[in-house]
C-alpha cells in the first residue's frame with residue numbers, strides 16, 4: 024500500500040475495507056471478522072430467519088457464549104453436561120446453539136476447552152488479526168484494537184446486517200492520538216495506565232473518535248497489557264482504540280490456531296508491517312501523558328472517569344468546576360456510601376472480582392497470584408472470585424499452579440465467563456456491598472442492584488483481598 | 504419499520520447527563536430472545552425512586568425524552584433502544600449521544616436529535632407544561648411559544664427514517680459490489696479467508 028500522502032493506521036485500515044463510497048462520505052465497509060455471543064444475537068438470527076436470509080460468510084464468523092453462562096461447574100463427575108438453573112439463560116444459550124447449527128457457524132460451546140469471553144478468545148485463537156476489521160455485538164470489542172485491528176462494538180441490527188451482508192454502512196471517524204511517554208513506575212500496570220487516561224480525557228472525551236495509543240509506555244506493554252488498554256477505550260467514549268502492530272504483536276500471533284500459516288503468514292506479515300501510522304500523518308486531536316505520573320489507581324464513583332491514585336482521598340464534589348459534575352459526584356458518593364476526604368486506603372471491601380475481558384488473561388492471573396502467594400483472603404471479605412477469561416487461560420494457570428495459590432488463600436476458582444462483570448449470571452455483588460473489581464464498568468447497578476464497584480488492576484484487587492480494604496499494592500510487593 | 508416524519512406530544516423534561524445503558528435497561532433484562540416487552544424494565548433503578556419523572560402522571564407515556572450530554576453511553580445493547588421504543592418513546596433530544604446508541608436508536612425508528620445545551624434548557628422549561636414537535640421534514644423542533652430550533656441529521660439516516668427503509672435489504676441489493684470486493688481480497692490478502700469454515704446454510 025504505497026501512497027505519497029502520509030496516512031494514519033486507521034486511515035490505512037479504512038481504505039483497505041471500502042467496498043463502495045457514497046457521495047455523502049458514507050462508506051460500505053467490509054467486515055473481516057465477526058464474533059457472536061448469546062445475548063445480542065438472538066433477535067438478529069430471528070430476523071434473518073423471518074426474511075429468508077442466510078449468513079453470507081459463516082467462515083468469518085465465530086460464536087461463543089460468555090455473558091450469561093454460570094461460572095460454576097458445567098459438567099458432573101462423569102462428564103455429563105449440567106443444566107443451567109435460570110430458565111431464561113438456558114433458553115438464550117439453547118437459542119445460540121440452535122442458530123449456529125442452523126446457519127453453519129463455528130462455535131466454542133459451554134463445555135468446549137476453548138470457550139471463554141469473546142474478547143479473550145478472539146486474540147487467543149488468532150481470529151483477531153492486524154489490519155482487519157472486527158465487530159461484535161458488545162462494546163468492549165474495542166479490546167481487539169490492541170493487535171492493530173479496527174474493532175468496535177455494534178448493536179443487534181448491525182449484527183444482523185453483518186451476518187447477512189458481511190458489511191456495515193459507516194462514516195469515517197476523527198482520530199485521536201493518546202500518547203503515553205516515558206516508563207511506568209514500580210507496581211504500575213496497564214490497567215492503571217488506562218484508568219489514568221480516562222481520568223484525564225473523561226468518559227465522553229473520545230466520543231466520535233477512533234483512538235490510537237502510542238508512546239514508549241504502550242510499546243513496552245505486552246499484547247495482554249495492550250488488550251487491557253484498548254478494552255477500555257469505550258469507557259473513554261471511543262468506539263475503537265488501535266495500537267500499531269509490531270514485533271510484539273507478531274510474536275504473540277505466530278502459531279495461534281486461527282492465525283495464517285506458512286507462505287500466507289509471510290505474506291500477511293509483509294502487509295502488516297506497512298500499517299503503522301506514517302511520519303507526518305495527522306490526528307485530529309492529541310493527548311499526552313507521562314508514564315512516571317501514573318500511580319496504581321482506582322475509581323471512587325460511578326463513572327469510569329472518577330479516578331484517583333490509591334494514595335489519594337475521596338474528592339469533595341464542590342471541587343469540580345462543572346456544576347453538572349458536582350451534582351453527579353454528590354449522587355455518586357451517596358450511592359457509593361463514601362464521604363469527601365476519606366482516604367481511599369481506609370475503605371473496606373467485602374467482594375473481590377478478578378476477571379472480565381479487561382483483566383482475565385494469564386498475565387493478569389500471574390500478577391494477582393504474585394501478591395496472593397502465601398497470604399490469605401481477609402476475614403471481612405465474603406466473596407473472592409477468580410474467573411479466567413477462557414478455558415485455555417484456566418488450563419495454563421492450572422499448569423503453573425496458580426489455581427492452588429488462589430484456592431489455598433481462600434479464593435474461588437471458576438469456569439470462564441463474564442461472571443461478576445455484569446449482573447446477568449448468578450455472580451453478583453450483594454446490595455450495598457463493595458467490590459474491588461478488575462472489570463471495566465463501575466456504573467450504578469452494574470455488578471448487581473445497589474452494588475458498589477471500585478475498578479482496579481489485578482494486583483490491586485489481590486492486595487484488597489488479602490487486607491480486606493483498598494490497598495496500595497506497592498506496600499505488599501516484595502514486603503513479606 | 505414504520506416511516507417517521509414527525510413526533511409531537513408531551514416530553515419528559517429530564518436533562519440528566521451521562522445516562523448509561525445500564526440505567527436505560529439493566530443487564531438482567533437482557534436475557535430475552537425477543538425485542539418486545541422491555542419497556543417494563545426501562546429506567547428500573549430510577550423508577551424505584553418515589554416521585555420519579557417516568558411515573559409522574561404529568562409525563563408518563565410521553566413520546567419524547569429530553570436528556571443530557573452523552574446519553575446512552577456504556578454498552579452496545581440494542582435493548583436500550585428497544586426498551587425506549589416499547590415504553591412509547593419515538594424521539595430523544597440531547598446535546599450528545601454515545602455513537603453506538605444513536606445508531607441503534609435510528610435503526611429502531613427512534614429519532615435522536617442533537618441540540619445545544621441552551622436549547623435543551625429551554626425545551627425542558629417548555630416541556631414542564633406544553634408539548635414539543637420534532638419535524639423531520641423541516642428538520643426543526645418547535646413549541647407553542649414560537650421557539651424554533653433547527654437540527655442537523657445524517658441524510659441517509661433521515662431518509663431511512665422518513666421512508667421506513669430496511670438497511671439490510673438496501674445493502675443486499677449491492678451484492679455485486681460486495682462479491683467483487685471479496686474476489687479482490689482473496690487475491691491481495693488471501694490469509695483473511697478462514698480455512699475449514701462452514702458453508703452458509705440457506706434458511707427458508
Ligand code: SF4
Pocket residue numbers: 089090140141142161163379380381440441444445462463
Ligand atoms: S467481561 Fe464484562 S465487559 Fe467483557 S464482554 Fe463480558 S460483560 Fe462485557
